[in-house]
Amino acid sequence: MFNSFGNILRLTSFGESHGKGVGGVIDGFPAGVEIDMEFIQQELNRRRPGQSAITTARKEPDEVELLSGVFEGKTTGCPIGFIVWNQNQHSNDYNNLKDIYRPSHADYTYAVKYGVRDHRGGGRSSARETTSRVVAGALAKLALKQLGIKITAYTAQVGEIKLEKDYTAYDLSTIEENPVRCPDQEKAKEMQELIYQTKGEGDTIGGIVTCVIKGCPVGLGQPVYNKLHAALANAMMSINAAKAFEYGIGYKGIHQKGSQQNDIFFNDNGTINTHTNNSGGIQGGISNGQDIYFNVLFKPVATVLMEQPTVNADGTDTTIKARGRHDPCVLPRAVPIVEAMSALTILDYYLLDKATRL
Template identity: 45%
Template sequence: MPGNSFGHSFRITTWGESHGKALGVVVDGVPAGLTLSEADVQKDLDRRRPGQSEVSTPRSESDSVEILSGVLDGVTTGMPVSMLVWNKNAKSSAYDYIKDIPRPGHADQSYSERYGIRDHRGGGRSSGRETIGRVAGGAVARKLLSMAGIEVFAHVIELGGVKARSLSFDEIRSNVDSNVVRCADPGAAEKMLEQVNAARLEGDSIGGVVEIIATGVPAGLGEPVFGKLDADIAGAMMGIGAVKGVEIGAGFECSGMKGSQMNDPYVLDDGQVTPATNHAGGITGGISTGMPVICRIAVKPTPSISKTQQSVDTASMKEIDVEIHGRHDPTIPPRMVPVAESMMALVLVDHMIGSGLIGPASLLK
């Protein structure tokens, strides 16, 4: 089962390794007639790009995208859109000392078990750089969604134990990019940053929670039993490296609620049957309700830490102590914001196109 494609009606196929020549994506199923330029994609890649602040790895990459196909005179033709980014600042020799030592918390050992061979250079394909293809494909998805009135945005709501207060959608949109931890609550953001800096000084790392919101999602999106919208979102989010939990709406809180608390009553709003509350997070029975889709993901602390850890040298088959140096982020959630937005956008556009709600007819008039 090839494992590098995502989506049914709008499908991305990503490729590339952290220290290979390049990374990229082929986007298939893009309707003809969409205005698309490299700047549209670069904007999202720039939010994902490393080296932007003290909370991310110092590896410096411009990550300039090239569109190689599928666009003629600035408009998509319906043909696959192939995009790539060249790797420029890879320092592979920095990883030689761990060639035979699986790093705790990383995919090193599971890749060795799966493939027999492992690209140890910067984590190979299991590196966070793999998400370049997702974000580039997600940028095309987001542009299509925006034409249908759907907006996707995410923010960090918890980092190193510090929680953001409850925020309005407007506050989130306005504030999220105003600080390096991408928390829309400025007070919490400050404390989060302290946690990041403290962890880095200790040679340690911290985890957090990211919330992803989609507004403008029409009611009636999702399949009945196995292509449920929430199932697809859960699969998409858990498939991002470092994510260990996903919840929709009330999420894990629902386990302690009663039916009378959890159920969203229906009211008439402007002649439409509408839920009065949104504990469901915009999805019931796997199908969208017309309310905002709300999802939260638990992100583990960066596995690369310079504190001493125990591992095994698989060449000599001896237990050893290891300190991970290389260049890495002390915390992942801030950089996961654009990636999680991309995955949400990819799920939504797949269902929108599959349902005929986005298509050439809507673009070419």
């Protein structure tokens, strides 16, 4: 139950960082959606490790194998099962962590909650699990494409280096032109240098991913307990290392009065439109047809390659120095994960909307 995400469209994921593989089952996926395996693999390539000098050196091909739910290139409406086999685990890198609690990891909470934990790369709490989300999100993107809905995320800030303008000022089609996935090529160079420098110090750094959803129809979401922005927040905050969610004008709104922040309606050649979009495309918990945009703040990766004090399972003071291959910054690889979780949420809420009226 707690390994599943969604309502009508439901993803149940399985697998651990150093197990045989990770995968999932998607239930409730619409029938008749054309499946583009090249696109799905491309999305996995954007998330996979070892793609640049500023990501973990772990080398995984991350090739997905669809097990069910697709026939002659189209979805059948039956559950879609899939798996991605792990091929490059270095489990011995974690032997020194077996009885030690890593600072800011899930080691202690898992051990107390379950009475057992997989110390190899964090087990189920590892970001390796997000591979399943990206596969499911790629499938959801293919369905949303048929509805004219497009989702793009990008790195907006790393440490103190940030984009000064909102998403409308940038060409979002250029984010894959640099390893940071930032639409400002000059800022991207600065971010890349900062990440590389931080990596050389054995440390890590965080930042912000911005996501934009275009073409979302009016009416997705519920007015009370299933507000669309709450669903998106839930999706984003389920991603490893995510620490905060902000949609629309967000915290900047505290500097304005209501008369300044209100999105004024007007008749746009027979269509109701707004002059501004401070609401971030959602009002009263329901999409209003404008672009949906939000920020997700990611903390610095908890695994640092320097000695830190901690305790072991007996509560005895000790020190720890992590080994192995780790990301100095999650932002570049988090971008496709944010897109995937957005796609799953929007498609799920689209299907929910169809079930609310004749």
